Amino acid sequence: EDKVVQSPLSLVVHEGDTVTLNCSYEVTNFRSLLWYKQEKKAPTFLFMLTSSGIEKKSGRLSSILDKKELFSILNITATQTGDSAVYLCAVRGSSNTGKLIFGQGTTLQVKP
Amino acid sequence: NAGVTQTPKFRVLKTGQSMTLLCAQDMNHEYMYWYRQDPGMGLRLIHYSVGEGTTAKGEVPDGYNVSRLKKQNFLLGLESAAPSQTSVYFCASSYLVRGPPYSNQPQHFGDGTRLSIL
Numbered sequence: 001e002d003k004v005v006q007s008p009l010s011l012v013v014h015e016g017d018t019v020t021l022n023c024s025y026e027v028t029n030f031r032s033l034l035w036y037k038q039e040k041k042a043p044t045f046l047f048m049l050t051s052s053g054i055e056k057k058s059g060r061l062s063s064i065l066d067k068k069e070l071f072s073i074l075n076i077t078a079t080q081t082g083d084s085a086v087y088l089c090a091v092r093g094s095s096n097t098g099k100l101i102f103g104q105g106t107t108l109q110v111k112p
Numbered sequence: 113n114a115g116v117t118q119t120p121k122f123r124v125l126k127t128g129q130s131m132t133l134l135c136a137q138d139m140n141h142e143y144m145y146w147y148r149q150d151p152g153m154g155l156r157l158i159h160y161s162v163g164e165g166t167t168a169k170g171e172v173p174d175g176y177n178v179s180r181l182k183k184q185n186f187l188l189g190l191e192s193a194a195p196s197q198t199s200v201y202f203c204a205s206s207y208l209v210r211g212p213p214y215s216n217q218p219q220h221f222g223d224g225t226r227l228s229i230l
Contacts, residue, residue, distance in 0.1 A: 043221045104152055
């Protein structure tokens with residue numbers, strides 16, 4: 001059965017800290033791994049990773065994929081209160097339907 | 113562009129009532145999805161559609177039906193609502209790049225419908 005597990009489930013840090021969120025997966029014929037940020041409403045897209053070892057970066061956020069060990073990490077440096085959100089990891093398997101399997105999410109709270 | 117729009121935003125139902133949630137997208141996407149989100153469980157796929165007139169079951173389809181009569185709309189129906197269907201429902205859409213590497217693009221989400229069933 002395809003599965004995505006995120007850790008930790010919740011995290012509290014102070015502004016300026018660096019955080020690392022983890023995502024491990026088991027999926028048939030892996031195609032891609034996606035990270036989303038969810039504040040009050042709709043999840044918003046952050047990164048899509050398909051190849052091992054290539055870091056994707058956007059400002060203070062970065063992510064990397066390890067297809068051999070079946071995991072990905074999302075790093076946030078110099079955290080700000082606006083980074084407080086639920087971070088969702090999802091993987092896409094072999095079908096062309098585009099279906100995603102989501103992890104439980106990591107709730108990040110950044111305190112001033 | 114409005115993106116993905118869901119209506120209604122909130123609804124309270126009594127057990128046994130029926131209702132339809134509407135999802136509309138203006139991005140000409142072929143693929144559309146309905147998820148539910150419950151505390152501690154992430155997003156779970158209910159039904160999805162890979163094109164107008166086609167639908168398929170996802171991970172948790174029981175108690176729900178869907179229709180995709182027009183490309184831009186995807187409807188989720190609850191025929192006889194149950195308290196276990198209290199949840200936040202999200203609709204999403206995406207498209208397939210029709211050329212190498214033929215990859216599915218990221219899904220775009222609506223703002224959700226909060227549904228309570230008493």
